[in-house]
Structure formats: C-alpha cells, structure tokens
Amino acid sequence: MKKQKLRITIRRDIKGIYIYLKAPADFENFFKNEKISRSAKWQNAKGVGIDYYSENNNYAFSKFLENHSVFSDFGKTLIDNYTSINIGILRAVGISKGIKMYSKHFDELSNLDIDYFLQKFANITKRLWREFLQKKEVKVLLTYEV
Numbered sequence: 001m002k003k004q005k006l007r008i009t010i011r012r013d014i015k016g017i018y019i020y021l022k023a024p025a026d027f028e029n030f031f032k033n034e035k036i037s038r039s040a041k042w043q044n045a046k047g048v049g050i051d052y053y054s055e056n057n058n059y060a061f062s063k064f065l066e067n068h069s070v071f072s073d074f075g076k077t078l079i080d081n082y083t084s085i086n087i088g089i090l091r092a093v094g095i096s097k098g099i100k101m102y103s104k105h106f107d108e109l110s111n112l113d114i115d116y117f118l119q120k121f122a123n124i125t126k127r128l129w130r131e132f133l134q135k136k137e138v139k140v141l142l143t144y145e146v
Contacts, residue, residue, distance in 0.1 A: 010114050017106035022098035026133045031091045041075040042103045051093040077105040078117045085120045
C-alpha cells in the first residue's frame with residue numbers, strides 16, 4: 001500500500017503566523033462539494049479570503065468529530081480551550097496542491113498552543129484517514145447447507 005503524506009507547517013515570524021497545508025487529493029475529495037464559500041478571516045498572502053468547501057453532512061463524519069473532541073469550523077481559532085481542535089483547514093479549496101493561510105486568530109497562538117494543535121492534528125488526521133479515506137475491500141463468502 002502506498003504511503004500517503006499530509007504536510008502541515010506552522011511558522012511564526014515578524015509578520016505573524018501562517019499555516020502551509022498540503023494533503024493527498026483524497027482529503028480534498030472527501031470534503032469537496034458544490035458549495036464553496038470565501039473566508040473573511042483566513043486569507044492568502046495577498047489578503048484575499050481563502051475559498052473553502054461547506055460542511056460535510058455525512059452523519060458518520062459528524063459522529064467522528066463529536067467522539068474525538070474535534071470541530072470543523074473554517075475561519076475559527078484552531079484550539080478551543082484545550083478541549084478540542086479545529087480541523088476546518090482541511091476544507092480549504094486547493095489543499096491537494098498546497099495552500100498557505102494567514103489569520104488574526106493564528107496570532108493568538110503561543111508556541112505551546114502550536115505544539116498542542118500539531119500533536120492533536122496529526123492523530124486526528126491519521127484516524128480520519130483510517131476511518132473514511134483509506135481504500136478498503138471486504139469480501140465475504142458464505143457457505144451453508146440446505
């Protein structure tokens with residue numbers, strides 16, 4: 001089975017904090033739908049809002065978020081009181097090619113917050129991959145006598 005790589009970089013410099021995210025196309029395809037909105041809070045380097053896909057209405061995915069203390073709210077902060085993290089960045093249009101995002105919310109993050117987010121993000125994206133994206137085929141052969 002081919003290894004899949006999701007790359008996320010969070011960098012702090014004199015201009016603030018930005019996130020670079022590049023994910024396998026399977027991640028983007030999972031969230032892709034007809035309704036695309038533009039964020040007023042998360043922007044590219046030119047200050048233009050990042051386009052993102054609307055919420056995934058998949059019941060199993062909603063339960064996944066709930067069961068893992070995760071939320072998917074594009075444009076909100078990445079951490080909510082150290083009780084849950086926001087994986088909304090996975091809904092950004094173009095993550096399969098790589099995308100760089102800025103937000104004033106990011107400036108509120110300490111280095112400890114960034115470490116916490118990245119640790120949780122790594123774990124949750126692995127679980128998301130295993131539970132929803134990984135290709136799987138199950139075959140069953142039933143034999144019985146009449």
